[in-house]
Amino acid sequence: MRKLIAIIYTAMIGLLITGCGADSAMRKGDKFYALGEYYDAADQYKKAYSQTKSKDKPLRGQRALKLADCYRRINYTQKAIGAYQNAVRFKQADSTAMLHLGRLQLKNGSYKEAEKTFKTLEDSMPRNILVKNGLQSAQMAPKWKAEAQYSGYTVKKQDLFNSRRAEYSPMLAGDDYNQLYFSSTRSQAKGDELSGITGTKNADIFFSQKDDKGKWSKPEAIETDLNTEFDEGACVFTPDFKTMYLTVCKTDPEYPRFAQIATAQRSDASWGKATELEITKDTLSTFAHPAISPDGMWLYFVSDMPGGLGGYDIWRVEITAHGLNSLENLGAPINTPGNEMFPTFRPNGDLYFSSDGHPGFGGLDIFIASPNKDGVYVIEHPGAPLNSQGDDFGMTFEGLHNRGYFSSNRGDARGWDHIYSFEKQEVVQTVKGWVYEKDGYELPEALVYMVGNDGTNKKLSVKGDGSFTELIDPNVDYVFLGTCKGYLNHTEELRVEPVLESEEYVLQFPLASLTAPVLIRNIFYDFDKATLRQESTMALDSLIELLNENANVTIELSAHTDYRGSAAYNERLSQRRAESVVNYLIEHGIAADRLKPVGYGKMKPKTVKRKLTETYPWLKEGDVLTEEFIKALDEEKQEICNQLNRRTEFTVLRTTYGMDAKSADAPSSEPVQPQPGR
Template sequence: MLTLVLGGCKASGKLSKSNKSYEIGEYYRSIEQYRKTYRKTKNRAVKAEIQFRIAEAYKYIGEYKRAATFYKTAIVRGYSDPIVFLHYADVLRADQEYDEAIANYQKYLKTSPGDQHALNGIASCDRTPKWLDNPTRFQIEDLKSLNSKASDYAGVYPGGHENQIVFTSSREGATGRRDSPITGQLYGDIFHSYYDKQKGRWEKPTLIDENLTVDTGDDEGAASFDSRGTTMYFTRCRYDKTKSMGAEIYTSSETGGTWSDPVRVELGGDSLLIAHPSLSADGRTLYFVSDMPGGFGGKDIWKAEGAPGAWGKPVNLGPAINTPGNEMFPFIRDNGELYFSSDFRVGMGGLDIFKAVKNDKGQWEVENMKSPINSPGDDFAIYFIPGEDRGLFTTNRKGTRGDDIFSFVLPPKIFEIDGNVVDKETGNRLKNATIRLIGTDGTMLRLNADNGKFKFRLNPETEYVVAAFKKGYLNAKANETTIGLKDSKTFDVSLALTPTDAPIRVDNIYFDFGKWDLLPASKNALDSLVQILVQNPTVTIELMAHTDCRGDAKFNFELSQKRAESVVNYLVANGISPARLVAKGYGETAPKTVNRKLAQKYNFLKRGEELTCDFINKLPTEEEQEICHQINRRTEFRVLSTDYREKFAPSPKE
């Protein structure tokens, strides 16, 4: 793939014969050469050095499991450079051996305290399992009918038209040589394929340029198109025999199905690495990768503004984007979002895809795209269809045959309320209640819940009030919001309507034994009662306090009256008009009659039974008797009227 080819697009220099292939980036060729040298030497230090170099070559090729084996052997043989622990940890992490990876990062940190690469690696080991267990909403699919056993990557839809895909491949049919010293595969060419709707699959890919003006014996790939899909920018690594002449960006235009002779895009002077073009939607900014002076690490992302044939001076995107590692495969989306791959930031594997968005101050804010877009393998070359949350990306994760092209889609977030209306006393669904939904976005909906069920579709970034109304019941409402939600959500809403024709128990009202001061634990229950009265401003109620039948009747009556008054005082203190409230203590004079809810909860009680002292004393166990006493010790309210209107005193005259 071109990530490897770019590693070899550099001058050779004067190197020892044994290391020359490796140093100029011919990783595949160097492995076999090192193996031959290894068999001929008996020097332990040399053997350790060779093991390390083979591991490095496998790491660059992306064969992390093989690389791990050779790193481990190099460590056992006493390879002296601590960098071996760092790189060994990297490939262990890519193979999801997180505990062992962390141990080796820590070994490296002992020799290089505070090293950011190692610290990022440890953080990656911690986060990757969590990201795998909690993937984002993206859905991905392997384009198996398109991919081959060779590298297939950097797929795009020219002009956003999904019937044609253009991508880079080193498959059979590519024009390059078969024995690439870098990858062991054919040099890449630009292919295209059309989608066969009847067969539901991609047709057999062919070279994009039958005249071989774009595709040559050199290495071509990573194409980007203008908005019409007729002008293409692509990378070409040229070779003179086995010597690399560097990576450059070329451009070609299509007319009548024929591509013009490619023209080199002048961007970096004498730089040996100008690659991975991405053209902005308006055609005025070209993003690309280079290792030219002025960068922050290995390969950086740059941009040049202007127009074809007149590009301005390249500008590095700065440390908010670029790191001491490699940033590659930029893609500038039509909405201004920048996507790229990096091997240095906290991520899941070798290369991870990142999203960068400018904040209100014009500063880039970068985030990892996480699973399933990213994986413990290499993930890169993402492409979005203009105006849509779907597109293509490349990965070599487990299950692929190398670099394969996947499609992705971000389904729209779906928010909805799935609700029901019930009788607060019985818990049964109420038929024919009226439901209203009001949203801060102007939503005003009304429906009839025939069977006690209702459902609404909600909009994102909106606050809602859902309310239920039914004759003979107090109104009820609930508040929900979709503001800030990153994932789809169904809100389960149950609106319990209070009947107005019978006393309603207020649960969880607590007093100390023999006292009437409200305890703090009663606050939530009383606040709920406040909300009922606020939602039903025309209602007046009687607060009813009851005791059990034990103790002095007069004391029980006075105690219940004071307790009812304590509840009323709390409601008044929280904004309820005293004119709407009546406090009434009943002592032990109104024992509870068993309703359906109580009968279902306690199998020794039957609906309609009155919990008098005589009834309770005849129960066979003390436990059952105590339960009945607890039921009788209750606070209730009942609706007195539903036509209350607040009276306001006229303003005094001057």
């Protein structure tokens, strides 16, 4: 009897200790959950569930429900399904829990089970759009998968960028798209502690560089104060690549912190410390996943702030010189009661985003929003293999082509994301232009006006290397006007014919300075005479074209000789040569009062510009090719310098020719836009 009493007593004490342990684990779990630390909360809820008596079914069901919610939030899909099914078994799953279960079954590729779940929900939630779309997804996903071969997409996992942890939100950068930035929780990320939210290290931003042979380097973390011990991710750049927008997620042991958007500035090749960006005064909502519109005028982002359609919505706010302005929700058909996340733009203006609210395979699917002629967005689901039953998101494009990178957790049982490449074969016609100073370097401050006879009228900024790339359409006549403050304009025309394969047209915009002499290359005279040789025709015709493009300009046309021969003889020869060029221009329609011929002989030896030192590295910028300077060189270099001195140039005298008195003081700062066919 004593032994029996002891056994019963021990069992009762054990049950009491177990019950207290479960309650303690629940309290700890609830504290972690309130802070958004779902990984740590799940660990405690799991302990509590396992220590709850099997006969206490309602309590086990309630704790299974909390455990399921945490697993769902940290992408432990199969564990979440199991926990929700336990809640159903113990009759503790309400309609919301059943909706989560159905959506997780989609994400797991269990389409028949998902169909049953959503059909059960039709009675209790008859007008719920997520139930309707979930049922459609479950019924259509197998068919969509079977049609993957017709989508035109090729998808490949990129092991070079991936680790044994998570990589997500790749973003191409650089004038030639030769840099790839992405976020990763790999072991090289800063800090030693594991996140209570995910159970991994907090993410840092890493980058890889492509070399001249097209090979990507091993990814490295950004070695500046941009990365911290907290989470940094989902970065994007302004068109000039000077400002980075990114998501930062800080944690606090006392109260919940929500994701915020921050900015960082680039100085030379380094990124500075991130500064949080205040979009609204709301401190209880998430602001994340920034994207910049192709024109750089709008910041798109994701938020769960009040005023949305439910879950996370895509919003936008205008970027102005005075700050952010005109906050607006994109609304339907883009946003749904589900989650719309990770917006990004293809340079042609199409908005790509990920959603679990539209019909899809499950999890986050990638969708394309293209505006129609009325400005209304049309939503397209690009199908498999771009999309999968997992989360697919974070697109980045290599220019105007339909290729680049994205992230997905397909096939990863732990729910960790990895980087994939994608490409869809399309016939894409583009124009690439280069704006630079004649005999000089690129002009990154230039603007190009693009006008087409189909109604196209655009003002294009150039990149840091003076280039621009733009989509063009077949059967359209285009005119491009290159402009830059301090320089004359230059026009190029392009007729685009239909093609069967992608093609890029290249245009050059060499702009002549308004303040410095401009060399006219390839002007040749008969020896010791002023007679223009036939080989000069192309250069002279280009000068005529330039003067026609800049009709209010008058110029001084100057000819120069080397130091050999008397000053008087060289001056007379150079004057006759300058007059020969002017006469040619007049004969071809240029008004005589726009031209002033001057022969300087050997009075103005050439001053070396930096660009010339690339051809002749033994010269330095600023060297003046005087007789004394040349005679100090060896014989071969002397002859080169004499050739450089024998030149024909023009200098802009006025930019107000033909203007009336009211506008004679200064020309218009905005160039007249070209017209196709003129």
